[in-house]
Amino acid sequence: MSSTSAASFSSFSSSSFSTVRSPVLNHLLAAVERLTPLQLAGSWDNVGVMIEAPYPRQEIKGKKQVLTCIDLTTAVTEEALASSSTAAVLTYHPPIFSGLKSMTLAVPLQASLLRLSTHGIPVVCIHTASDSSIGGVNDHIASAFTLDLRATSKAIEESKEQPEGHEGCGLGRLVTLDHALNKHEVVKRIKHTLNLDHAQAAWAPNGAEKIKTIAICAGSGSSVLSGVKADLYLSGELDHHATLLCNAKGIHVILTNHSASERPWLKPFAPRLAKAMNEEAGGDAYETKGDGSYVVKDYNNVQQGYNGLYNNPQHGSEGRFTPVFPPPPWLPAPEGRWGKLATLASIIPLISS
Incomplete structure (x- = not known):
């Protein structure tokens, strides 16, 4: 120098x-x-x-x-x-x-x-400070179902600290609806609020026909949602086996992709x-x-990201795999009417990685 x-x-x-x-x-x-x-x-x-x-x-x-x-x-x-x-x-x-x-x-x-x-x-x-706060990430997701968040939405894990203006804060949200919604309306509201084209839904064969209670956790919800009593779990991502367990217990699951629940x-x-x-x-x-980054919503552009959301396949004549939305062109045609396509849930992580 x-x-x-x-x-x-x-x-x-x-x-x-x-x-x-x-x-x-x-x-x-x-x-x-x-x-x-x-x-x-x-x-x-x-x-x-x-x-x-x-x-x-x-x-x-x-x-x-x-x-x-x-x-x-x-x-x-x-x-x-x-x-x-x-x-x-x-x-x-x-x-x-x-x-x-x-x-x-x-x-x-x-x-x-x-x-x-x-x-x-x-x-x-x-x-997670923004996850727990009043008006934070989980409240934004909950707003898809209620305008009166404080009356109908409660924290799943209430924070020990309750700063002024954030009374009732904590991780996750449990929403109790005034009127039960059918599955189609639930998916529609989620897509609108989170600006999604698709959603991955694992409908429990013995689950509620209409949704009254919704447990919400932005990002990864496996730990926060575990054991919560609700008709539906809504999260960015959930452990594969946790999703299967939820369905076995009669709990529906909708996943949006991790960052798609937060952004x-x-x-x-x-x-x-x-x-x-x-x-x-x-x-x-x-x-x-x-920032200018985005979540890809087009099934045809798998290389850049995956935001496809489908029903979890079920075995048996009553549990047919039916897509919430038309299947992507790269998905191989299943036998019958989606009856034996029981491996989609396991290949999704490979596509998204």
Whole structure:
């Protein structure tokens, strides 16, 4: 490094570096604590600040943007860096989950964190705090069935902490409907609320003809939903054998794909976040932007993703496999009228991986 470069770097470092958190990060964390209090996250989870920026981003003119995303992918990182207005990234899933012994550019998630930090962009994660909070991910899913969430929807695992404005919060939701719905109406509402084209439904042969109670868990619901008494379990994903057990107990199951149960919440949440940050800042300083990634809904594009949702096949003359929607062209024609296609549930994980 030349003496001129060294002097310039030294000058920048001494004048810009601070161990005090930036106003942007302070405003973001304050807004997060109002909307999705981090104390509501599971004890096993990793939420809050994932990485800070040693220097503030210099080139921002006008409103500062907070990019919201489900996962901090390389594509999301590129999008954040491409905009000179990006001041912070708020991610749902934690880019750091367990302890690290090093941070290197060889690991994509770590590289994303390092690149964002060196460009003055901190990263914050909310994960299960947003699942448990009032107005969070599970409430958004529950809104497909009721407008009066507080009266008809209860947390499955109520949080020990009950912050002001989040009374009754906790993991999962158990919705009790005023009027029972048929299966078609349930699927229709789920598709509309989560912006889905398809849904995977495992109808229990001895289950309720009309749905009165619905147990909800965004993402992976195997542990939260286990043992809950309801006509229907609704989740992003459920263990294969847990699904079979539910059906044996007369519980219907609808699965949406993991992130497809979480991502739609970001759309109504983003303006709430911007509003809260602006209130913390005392002015119109912030706006939010969703990342450009998406969930593929087209059966014909299996290579990019799988969001196909079908009935779990049942054996016997009464338990025929019938698709909720027309089958994809790549699915081999079964014998008879779907009667012996009993392996679809087991091949779905292979398609989605």
